[in-house]
Amino acid sequence: MxxxxxxxxxxxxxxxxxxxxxxxxxxxxxxxxxxxxxxxxxxxxxxxxxxxxxxxxxxxxxxxxxxxxxxxxxxxxxxxxxxxxxxxxxxxFPHLTVLENVRVALQQKRKDTFAFWRSEKILDELNDRALALLDSVGLREFSHALAVDLPYGRKRSLEIATTLALDPExxxxxxxxxxxxxxxxxxxxxxxxxxxxxxxxxxxxxxxxxxxxxxxxxxxxxxxxxxxxxxxxxxxxxxxxxxxxxxxxxxxxxxxxxxxxxxxxxxxx
Amino acid sequence: MYNKKLNLVLLGLALVAPFVLYPVFLMKVLCFALFACAFNLLLGFAGLLSFGHAVFLGTGAYVTGYVMTTYGLTPELGILAGVAMSALVGLVYGKLAVRREGIYFAMVTLALAQLAFFFYLQTPFTGGEDGLQGIPRGNLFGLIDLTDNMTMYYFVLAVFIGGFLTIYRTIHSPFGQVMKAIRENEPRAISLGYKVNQYKLMAFVISATLAGLAGSTKALVFQLASLTDVHWFMSGEVVLMTLLGGMGTIWGPVLGAASIISMQNLLASGPLANYIHVVMGVVFVICVLAFRKGLVGELQKVLRKNSG
CATH class of the missing domain: 3.40.50.300 (P-loop containing nucleotide triphosphate hydrolases)
Structure with missing residues (x-):
């Protein structure tokens, strides 16, 4: 055993x-x-x-x-x-863009999730990783669409990409x-x-x-x-x-x- | 939607407005616009409906009024004291309220606000039914006399712009992203490892602080802090302003506050003076039934359709 x-x-x-x-x-x-x-x-x-x-x-x-x-x-x-x-x-997250959906997950490991005084532009440094993840589920071309507008199957793909962003065991x-x-x-x-x-x-x-x-x-x-x-x-x-x-x-x-x-x-x- | 040219035009209008319109009316609009924007931060972006936001407006007003009258502080320190107290009350109330969701959250905030209302009614320093009257405006930084309404207007405008930019930045910040994610899908945000109550509390405190700023400024404008500011009517009015203008939009609450205040002013001197609340009720019903996204929300929809 x-x-x-x-x-x-x-x-x-x-x-x-x-x-x-x-x-x-x-x-x-x-x-x-x-x-x-x-x-x-x-x-x-x-x-x-x-x-x-x-x-x-x-x-x-x-x-x-x-x-x-x-x-x-x-x-x-x-x-x-x-x-x-x-x-x-x-x-x-229906009314966030596809890219933002993945980024919210990537953001979790950062220390600035409470920083309300900083511009969200500092999150752009996560874009490459987010796009790579979207690539892996075939959603890169939709990165600027709102998640709510995706067809059902793609929503599930997006969900998996978001989950993978946390690199879970x-x-x-x-x-x-x-x-x-x-x-x-x-x-x-x-x-x-x-x-x-x-x-x-x-x-x-x-x-x-x-x-x-x-x-x-x-x-x-x-x-x-x-x-x-x-x-x-x-x-x-x-x-x-x-x-x-x-x-x-x-x-x-x-x-x-x-x-x-x-x-x-x-x-x- | 965020457009530099539009903002410059609006700023220009705000600068010349007191030469055309009555400055006290404009200041009233700015104070309520800030109040509604603070409320909208919580409702429109964090998805939390507080039904007791008057308590923060009132706390700011009473505390600023009290320290200005009693200790003769300069207005910036008076406002600071009012804002700090609102933030503190926001922290305590927020801690209790964010443990509940949806309708229960709204009920907890309402109950806590009523608690505060009766406290302010009974405690001696607020002047009970009479309120605090004749609050001095004082000299800004000990230098600029704010007694003149024109000078006061530009001070209030500066306060409003400061508060508005804080809200704008909060919405477009790393924190704002998490806040919107929680609004969109709370269980999912939890499963991604966010301790959502801490973020909700933060949003609540920021909103309470800025509502306090609106109350403190308003107390100086009217040189008055009264029970009207903490009454639950006021909590309802801010909901109306936000929904009418368009919740979850940047400019909605500003337009909503301006519309409601203008309407109240117009009606107050006309034959419908005794029916103000009836008219407001009708407006609210029409708004909820016919254009749920509010004035700005509907406008955005039309613009988006035309551009796409």
């Missing part, structure tokens, strides 16, 4: 007024892997995610990042430590391909693959094609508890996984906007 764990949860529990949304979850995320968290609707994926990013406080249990206890830290602090999350609905992606069409999905999936080469990624994802394609490890949640864990072959061969999905919806394995994708688990069972 001498794995190099970047993130670990021990006996994580979250109760909402008599309802246990997350029940004794022990999650181990290995450094350098892409780890996916899947499960039917209401399985507690987003709750786990919000616990990890400190947007919710656990009722019981412990969170460890690089062996350090982060259970009591707040969201902004863990961002400084190197854990940065994305959101289910695209999280950009661990990236938490909340349904990165939700609500996207075919072409956008493959663009974002490629982006995640590229980004994951030198980082650890933990993502919640509905679209099982994406999960199968990207993940090294998959954790399946059901009713707040871990059902099974392993690589795609192991997980998809598990009859309980199929049952968990089939018990909820008629055709649950398709991601939104992924119409036409063969539900991969079904095919391989």
């Amino acid at each position: 001498n794995q190099d764990l970047i993130l670990e949860t021990r006996g994580l529990v979250k109760e909402f007024k008599g309802f246990t949304a997350v029940d004794d979850v022990n999650l181990k995320v290995e450094r350098g892997t892409i780890h996916a968290l899947i499960g039917p609707n209401g399985a507690g994926k987003t709750t786990v995610f919000n616990l990890l990013t400190k947007f919710l406080t656990p009722t019981r249990g412990q969170l460890l990042f690089n062996g350090q206890d982060i259970t009591r830290k707040d969201s902004a602090s863990i961002a400084h430590m190197g854990i940065v999350r994305s959101f289910q609905i695209s999280a950009v 661990l990236l938490l992606l909340d349904e990165p391909t939700q609500g996207m069409g075919h072409e956008d999905i493959s663009v974002v999936a490629d982006l995640i693959k590229e980004v994951g080469k030198n980082r650890t990624i933990l993502m919640v994802e509905h679209n099982l094609n994406v999960v199968a394609d990207l993940s090294d490890t998959i954790t399946v949640l059901q009713r707040g508890a871990i059902l099974t864990e392993g690589n795609y072959e192991t997980v998809s061969a598990d009859p309980r996984v199929r049952e968990a999905y089939m018990g909820v919806e008629e055709d649950p394995l398709e991601g939104e906007g992924g119409e036409g994708n063969a539900p991969v688990v079904e095919a391989s069972v």
Whole structure:
């Protein structure tokens, strides 16, 4: 058991007024892997995610990042430590330009974020890095557009560029391909693959094609508890996984906007 | 939108205005314009609706009035004292208010402002219902006599420009960028590692300080500090001025304040004198229903359409 764990949860529990949304979850995320968290609707994926990013406080249990206890830290602090999350609905700053969106993230590491008496022109020295980041997600030509005017898929790309600006050790992606069409999905999936080469990624994802394609490890949640864990072959061969999905919806394995994708688990069972 | 030529024209107009219009009226407009700009910094750029901003205007007015009357300080020191006290109250109130969001933030600021109102009503140094009257304007730096309305006007204009430039710079500063990011998407700003409450508090204190500056200056202009300045009507009026002019725009609050003050002056001497609040209410409803971006906001939209 001498794995190099970047993130670990021990006996994580979250109760909402008599309802246990997350029940004794022990999650181990290995450094350098892409780890996916899947499960039917209401399985507690987003709750786990919000616990990890400190947007919710656990009722019981412990969170460890690089062996350090982060259970009591707040969201902004863990961002400084190197854990940065994305959101289910695209999280950009709509009425800032695309360039400014990335720059706000780059700015965070500077000491002058409270300087209200200095001109914002001093931030121009961040432009080269911001443009390089935009280049890496194919948004350079839109740098002066307002983020609100970008089509949905590009907003997600912008969000990833903004997240990368912080150079995080661990990236938490909340349904990165939700609500996207075919072409956008493959663009974002490629982006995640590229980004994951030198980082650890933990993502919640509905679209099982994406999960199968990207993940090294998959954790399946059901009713707040871990059902099974392993690589795609192991997980998809598990009859309980199929049952968990089939018990909820008629055709649950398709991601939104992924119409036409063969539900991969079904095919391989 | 920020255009050097336009600014020079406006500056020129401001310099010759007292030869055409009544200087006290112009000074009133400038004081309220500064007040509205300070309020707009918080609402339009940090996304925080304070419903108790009168407390900072009133604190500036009372403290400046008190030290000028009692200690016979020069006006610049009197203003400094008023501004410092407003900043301090802003710091305490801000610390309590920024812990809450949205409607709760507004309610906390309203409650705290009411607290201050009753304090100023009861405490002896404010003169209760009578207010502080006959506040001396004094000699600026001990040299320039401000009794003359023309001299006073140029002093008030200088104060306004100073305050306005501070706000402009704050909006276009590294801090301003973070402030706008928080306005646009607070959870995202948090996830990028910003401790948003500290930035909100900073914006709150800057806004309170400048509102105090407006109050201090106003007390010298009218040589009066009264309960009107701390009443919640005043907190509402500044919301109206800002929305009418266009929140989140640089010039909106200035135009909004000028419109409202002019309207009040015109109505006060006409047959509608008793219905001023009714008329203002109607204006507010029309503004919110028909042109939500305010005068300047709508103008910008038209200009943008024509240019693009």
